[in-house]
Amino acid sequence: MFKKLFLLLLPVFVGLTAWSQQPLAKVVGVVVNDKNEPLPKVTVSLVGLAATTTTDNEGKYSIQSRLSNFSLRFKLVGYKTETVALTVAKGAELVKNIVLRPDVKELKAVKVTNKANQLNNAQEVDVMTMSNLPTVSMNFESILKTLPGVSTNNELSSQYSVRGGNFDENLIYVNDVEINRPILIRNGQQEGLSFINPDFVTRARFSAGGFNARYNDKLSSMLDVRYDKPDSNQYVLTAGLMGLSATAKKTFKNSHLLFGFRRKDNRNILGTQDVRGSYRPNFNDLQALYQYNFSKKFSINTLLNFNSGSFKLIPESRETQFGTINTPIRLKVDYEGQEVDDYHTYGGAVTGIFNPKSNIAIKWINSYFEIVERERFDIDGNYVFEGIDNDFADGQFGPVRKNRGLGSYYSYARNSLNSTFASSEIKVEQSAGKHSLTYGARFEQAKYIDKINEYNYIDSAGYILPANTNSFTFENAIFSNNQLKVNTISAYLQDSYAISSKADFQFGARINYNDLSQELLVSPRLLFIYRPKDYKLWHFTAGIYQQPPSYRSLRGVDGSLFLNQKSQRSYNVSAGYDFAFTGLGTRLKFTSEVYYKYADRMIPYTVDNVRIKYLADQTAKGRTYGADFSVSGELVKDLMSLFRVSVLSADQDIIGDSYVKKDANGQNQTIYPGYLKRPTDQRVNFSMFFQDRLFKSPTYKVHLNLLYGAKLPVGSPFVSTYTDNFSIPAYRRVDIGFSNDFLDEQAKRKPQFLSRYFTSVIAYAEVFNLLNINNTVSYLWLKDVNNISYGIPNYLTGRQVNFKLIFKLKTK
Incomplete structure (x- = not known):
């Protein structure tokens, strides 16, 4: 043979x-x-x-x-x-x-960035790479997690922390309309589609701090997204295993229309978590923008949105292995009950744009949004702790060595929250010689109707039972009905002065007053820019950033409102250097910035998954300092790659906090802990988004996204005071995607039946969590028969394959 x-x-x-x-x-x-x-x-x-x-x-x-x-x-x-x-x-x-x-x-094109971004101390977001980024959340905010200063440890969520701040300290604007997010969501898997439609975005800029006075009063970051007029008629359809979207862009003689529908169903990726059961997520977003130009000087822009989300889970079982190699432990849980969460956001904005002269632009922005949220869960879990043998067999731990005890935990909630936001704002931009002025005023009214009925308990062989069993109560019970209305008036004035062709100086200030805290807040901010060359830039910022009380920060852990809360305040300074250069056969841009933030008044909090629990009755001082570095460029023509590293230290000192601890002699000793790590103290963040071509072909591409975030401090709920003596392990994740545009201009052969109807047909194959790393997002805290507390890790998603197709239809 x-x-x-x-x-x-x-x-x-x-x-x-x-x-x-x-x-x-x-x-x-x-x-x-x-x-x-x-x-x-x-x-x-x-x-x-x-x-x-x-x-x-x-x-x-x-x-x-x-x-x-x-x-x-x-x-x-x-x-x-x-x-x-x-x-x-x-x-x-x-x-x-x-x-x-x-x-x-x-x-x-070697210039570091355009002047508009320089004067906002912001960097331009490359919106063209968004469709190539392999992401589980399917939201535009995913691209921010590759930028300097941004950190995250949850691929399911669109929330992000910037330079030690929390999720509530980030500003998001779409066409000058400020966007609010739902409040009750506590897990990343419950999040649906964010407000921003990636197919509508034509440009975006992001500031990790030091943004100017024209933007509202929050402490950390600013994202400014624009939906501009399309160059031509476009029709795009995207379909994949995790959802679909359809977008139409139409231009008329005196107007243009953007219309988009998105749907997300990520049950496949949710099924890779430890909790086994029936996942039924259903998220939809409908968005439209229409602008009519009455004349060259006057136009009206209307933005409408309806966003709905529903998450249903019928859990069946869970098996989680944790501990160390020497002392491995396994938790097994059998569940009864279900969880049903839903929210709806609807509303819109109408903007009148008037240009009486070529150097003056006036915008009158009126918006109204309502968010309706519901939480319903009734879950009973019976668990068993098992010490298992550390001898591996077929890649798994060996048989049970010791039974550490049985127990159960129960969670119940019937929560609802209705939030409405109505605002009216005037913005004016005017240039006169070397001066560029912008000023405006805003009125906003926010209303909240909150009903909380929630409790849970943990029964580890009777340890939750009180001494008097005739008066049994739940320790972790929250029952409250809250109603709140807050009126806010704010104004700003800002002047950008061109000292020379190489230097600019900007000074501005915001004034804010609300009828809740009844504070008159004045926040001055300045910026200095020096450009010795087109490819070099030095910048320095300093300012005061004050964030008035919000409903989220006012509501304590027990559900009660602390209405005497004052605004949070931070003093910020930063200095940066940007440089464009030739390297690796292409043009690259290097950016760097060092910063220091001191908060003399802030509200301390803890973070559980994506839910922030404010210690609303307390006040803290805080310090944050660090540095951000990044290199970006087209290592391969028309394919942007990004590399960045960020280091920071963020701590806080809760004013007047203390606890009693016995010393070596058994005597009670009062401990004043002083400065402790903040829950967002992620010391090192690294990200890499790399794109290349495959097989020497212009149509086959690879898109690699790598994220690393150092460990995060977390405290046990069994301890009454805030501590940082426990931590969530480092977040490590690699996602990779492969794509091919069958109708690329450089393709040698184009399928005739596709080129007849489409201008582009792109196929994507993606592998999420390529290395199948178990990343921890939070902990489930339980006790064994010896009343020893354990933090059982709640792991995020495992490895999963995804496919999608993008069709761009031909237009006449």
Whole structure:
């Protein structure tokens, strides 16, 4: 048999050997610029073939071809690409020297960022990469987690922490309309689609701190998203295993329309968690924007949104292994009951835009949004602790070695919250000579109707029973009915002055008054920018940032409202240096910033998954300092890659807190803990979003997203005071995606039946959590028979494969 196979393949091997030994045509030469200076790292490639090389430090190159007639392409960022056709006899050598001319258009793009972003101390978000980013949440905010200063430890959530701040300290604007998010959501798996429709976004800028006075009063960050007029009619359909979306963009003679529908169903990814059961998530978003231009000077913009979310879980069982290699422990839980959560957001904004003169723009923005939230869960879990053998068998731990006890826990809730936000605002932008003025005023009314009926208990062999069993009560019970209305008036004035062509100075201030805390808040802010070159930028910011009490911060852990709460206040300074340079054969941008924030008044809190529990009756002082660094650029043409690292330290000192502890002699001793780590004290954050082409093909691409976040401090709920003596392990995650545009302009062959109806058809294959790492998002706290507390990790999602298709229809 093998002999016959050898005789059959022998002619093939002989033919291949003879073909491989044929003489090759060879081309050598030197590549120089218009000043006759050698150019290193010029890419030299055979057009249509796989062979490629680069020039050395002296500009020399050498390349071989099996063909006699072929073309060579010479390419270097910043220079015009040259292609030459050659004819070389096989076995011959040809000397071909090339002169590359500068590409003036490309060199002009080296500027660090545009002036508008500089004056906002913000960086531009590359919205074009959003569709390529492999993400579980399917929300636009996922791209922010690759930016300097932003940290996260939950891929299911669109929430993010910026420079030690919490989720409530971030501002989000869409076309100058401030966006609020639901309040009751406590787990990332309950989150649906955020307000921002990624298909509508044409530009976005993000500030991790030091943003100017035109933006509202919050402590941490600002995201400014724009839905602009489309260049042409567009129809896009996206369909995949986790949902679908449809977008239509239509331009008319005096108006334009954006219409989008999104649907998300991530039950497949939720099924990779430890809790087994029936997951039924259903999230939808309907959004429309219509602008009519009555004249060149006046137009009206209308934005409407309806966002609904429903999450239903019927849990069946859970099995979680934790502990150490030497002392592994397994928790098994059997469940009864179910959880049903839903929320609805609806409303919109109407904006009148008036340009009486070319140097004046006036906007009158009126918005109304209502958020209706419901939580209903009634879950009973019976659990068993088991100490298991640490001898591995087939990759699993061995049999049970010791039973640590039985127990049960029960959770019940019937919570509802209705929130309404109505506002009216005037914004004016005016330029006069070297001055750029912006000023405005805003009135907002927020109403809340909150009904809380929630309790839970843990029964570890009778340890929850009180001494008097005739008067049994639940310790973790919350029953309250709250109603609150807050009126807020704010105004701002800001002047940006061009000192010279290389330097700008900006000074502004905000004034805020609300009838709840009855404080008159004045927040001055300044910014100085110096540009020694187009590709270099120095910037310095300083300011006071004050955040008035919100309903979330007013509501204590027990559900009661602390209406005497005052505004949180932070003093911020930062300095940064941005630099654009040529490296790795392309243009790269390096950004850096160091910062320090001191809060003399802040409300302490704890974080459980994505829910923030404020210690509303207490006040703290806080310090945050750190540095952010990033490098970005098109390592491969038209594909942006991002690399960043952030380091920080965030701590707080709760004023007047103390606890009693017995010393070595058994005597009670009062301990004043002083400064402790804040729940968002994530010391190191690293992210990498890398894109490349596969198989030397312009249509096949790979998109790699890597995230790392250091451990986060967390305290046990069994301790009455806030502590930081426990931690959530480091967050590590790798997601990868592969894509192919069948109708790419550079595709050699385009399917005729697709090109007839579509301008682009892109297929994506994604692998979430490629390394299948068990990341911890929070802890379930239980006790064994010895009354010892255990924090059982609640793991996030495991490895999962996803597919999706994006169709862009042809328009006439």
